Amino acid sequence: MASLQFNELAYTNLDEFIYGHAKKPVVCSNGMVIGGGTVYPEVNLTLPTMLINTETMPKVLSQYEEMIHGICSKAHELLSPGIIIEIELLPPCTFNPQWGIDVTKVVKGVMNEYYSKFGLKSLLRMTVVDIREGKTLTHMYKGEHWDNVIKTFRGCAEAGADFLAIESIGGKHLHDEAVMNCDLPRALFSLGVVGCRDMVALWDEIVKISTETNCIPSGDTACGFANTSMVMAHKNFIPKVFAAIDRVMCAVRTLVAVERGALGPDKDCGYEGVYLKAITGIPISMEGRTAACAHSSSVGNIAACLADCWSNESVENVRLLGGMAPTVYTEHLIYDCRIMNVASARGFALEMRDILSESDRMYDPQAYILDPGVVIKISQEIVKGKTHFERTKIAASATIKELRSAFQDGLLQLDTKELKYLDIFEKQLKLIPNDEAEFTQFMIKNSTLDKFDPAKYDFNFDVVAK
Amino acid sequence: MFDFTGLSNAVIEGDNDQVQAKVKEAISANVDPLAIINQGLIGGMNVVGQRFKVNDMFVPEVLMSARSMNAGIELVKPLLAGGEMTNRGTVIIGTVKGDLHDIGKSLVGMMLECSGFKVIDLGVDVSPEEFIAAIKENDGKILALSALLTTTMLSMKSTIEECVEQGMRNDIKVIIGGAPISQEFSDQIGADGYAGDAAAAVELVAKLLQ
Known part of the structure; x- marks a missing residue:
């Protein structure tokens, strides 16, 4: 493992830690600067109910074409200073890389058309689905699944993607088990040991492809991890404090993409992106109330505090009274961005940020840990860790401490059940040894091969032990 | 008449040790094995299901209850002929x-x-x-x-x-x-x-x- 970077925070002054501005803005070839002072809308869309196969691919492509026309047309009509479009490829379009490439070509073609006709600036983020799971997976880094992921990345980059991204899943099955059982040590093993190692292998390859294709490696997200916890907590299946702790732990895993060369903007559904921004200074995409079309959350406003791009997570191409849903959501996003950008221009960005935070943070621990001040405080603790394992463990303990203190100070509402679980998680953490090798050995002994097969990950215990 | 309340409560609490102790107690008292399962163990689990439905229990708590129920069933199983009693389909x-x-x-x-x-x-x-x-x-x-x-x-x-x-x-x-x-x-x-x-x-x- 390469040594960790980012041992200090990019932000020490809370007043500089704000939406639209990043310490390391991403300058794009069309002149758009992400994190350079303007918050841009990032529209994410998906297909309506339909199968994807050889016969339906022409219809699939025409659906994408129709959606992008609607989005670009609305962005032009509302004089958006620019727009980002994210396509999260569906599994068949990664299992068959050429289909993903064809989607990229069609989408980029429409975007180019609106640039040449109307001067609409736009950027395309292609998010390749991580298909490295299922019964036929033989290995995480070789074989058909890996090859198709890599081919899709390269093909999408060559077909015109501006940003490459992924919602990677290394260690996810361990994490699913951890969520169901509220097992913090297992979550730590999944994220801080297995997940971080997987991120290194995967992101080294994505960064290499990006360099060779003049594309920007943007970032990852803990969608399969902390977002699973978020949804489970929302349904009252698990305590909200678990989801909050899990979110911060996930930051260490998602951060690995940046350690390996990702430049941002980090992906929208990675709410842990705020920690990445604090630690590395890269710009981030976030989603809040505008993502209610895809999933509910308790962070509708607070998620915007530090956003450099403002997203809607995903909306399917169905007709609403106001038009097709992706077009309608484009309008939502553009108006949200306008108000944030005008507040900045009038010198009220800090007030706007704090209003966004205060309107949410008290009601849910998952919101509280997105408050900019809290993010800086916990991030300062995280970077003290010397390894990913240590950092993930610190992330958990610092979050527990912060949530308890916020409750005691009357800054956060937690019921007795949630408080009971804070005690439980504190006890679970205390049982985790400081020695990563000892911990790893214990976890492997207590995991089944269907949840984690070390051989598929080239997981060499001797290397961990050293 | 054996009182199954303690056994059901132990299942609801997900208390493995207590479930096993109560099941052993019932076996010693020659209680019908099927009654131990249906009234004691599954009886407790039915309460768990109802509580989960109204958001009064989290998934990990349900899982703990299920594990303790299964630990109890394992003790009763050898006393049953067949073993088909626990499968509802x-x-x-x-x-x-x-x-x-x-x-x-x-x-x-x-x-x-x-x-x-x-x-x-x-x-x-x-x-x-x-x-x-x-x-x-x-x-x-x-x-x-x-x-x-x-x-x-x-x-x-x-x-x-x-x-x-x-x-x-x-x-x-x-x-x-x-x-x-x-x-x-x-x-x-x-x-x-x-x-x-x-x-x-x-x-x-x-x-x-x-």
Whole structure:
């Protein structure tokens, strides 16, 4: 493992830690600067109910074409200073890389058309689905699944993607088990040991492809991890404090993409992106109330505090009274961005940020840990860790401490059940040894091969032990 | 008359040691093994199911209760002839072809197991042919299909059509669920029922097997 970077925070002054501005803005070839002072809308869309196969691919492509026309047309009509479009490829379009490439070509073609006709600036983020799971997976880094992921990345980059991204899943099955059982040590093993190692292998390859294709490696997200916890907590299946702790732990895993060369903007559904921004200074995409079309959350406003791009997570191409849903959501996003950008221009960005935070943070621990001040405080603790394992463990303990203190100070509402679980998680953490090798050995002994097969990950215990 | 309250409460608390102690006590008192299971262990688990349904228990607590119930059943099993008493019916469950989403389906499977059904979990990206083979192999009574993507929902329809083609549609009840699924869609594709969450899925399965 390469040594960790980012041992200090990019932000020490809370007043500089704000939406639209990043310490390391991403300058794009069309002149758009992400994190350079303007918050841009990032529209994410998906297909309506339909199968994807050889016969339906022409219809699939025409659906994408129709959606992008609607989005670009609305962005032009509302004089958006620019727009980002994210396509999260569906599994068949990664299992068959050429289909993903064809989607990229069609989408980029429409975007180019609106640039040449109307001067609409736009950027395309292609998010390749991580298909490295299922019964036929033989290995995480070789074989058909890996090859198709890599081919899709390269093909999408060559077909015109501006940003490459992924919602990677290394260690996810361990994490699913951890969520169901509220097992913090297992979550730590999944994220801080297995997940971080997987991120290194995967992101080294994505960064290499990006360099060779003049594309920007943007970032990852803990969608399969902390977002699973978020949804489970929302349904009252698990305590909200678990989801909050899990979110911060996930930051260490998602951060690995940046350690390996990702430049941002980090992906929208990675709410842990705020920690990445604090630690590395890269710009981030976030989603809040505008993502209610895809999933509910308790962070509708607070998620915007530090956003450099403002997203809607995903909306399917169905007709609403106001038009097709992706077009309608484009309008939502553009108006949200306008108000944030005008507040900045009038010198009220800090007030706007704090209003966004205060309107949410008290009601849910998952919101509280997105408050900019809290993010800086916990991030300062995280970077003290010397390894990913240590950092993930610190992330958990610092979050527990912060949530308890916020409750005691009357800054956060937690019921007795949630408080009971804070005690439980504190006890679970205390049982985790400081020695990563000892911990790893214990976890492997207590995991089944269907949840984690070390051989598929080239997981060499001797290397961990050293 | 043996008082099963203590045993049921131990199951509700997920207290393995206490469950085992209470079961041993019942066995020593020559209580009918089936009564220990149905009134004591499953009785406790029924309360757990009700509490979970009204958000009074979290999933990990339900799992702890289920584990303690199973620990109790293991002690009683040798006293029973056959061993078929705990299976309320076999459910074949999986996420349909093309879809890799796992946890919602696993949660439904777990809740069904906790409620006394035998669950055969085929995992994700399961083809109609694999579902059919599992139904035949395990004498499945319920086929539970999950999908999270708008582009995989129609694989549910293909799976039902495969059941019809194989001449087994009348022998199995098909239930469906997942974020984009609705009762309307269930009706459209000819499923026997739709459940919006894990607790509703358990009720639906129980109702369909009555």
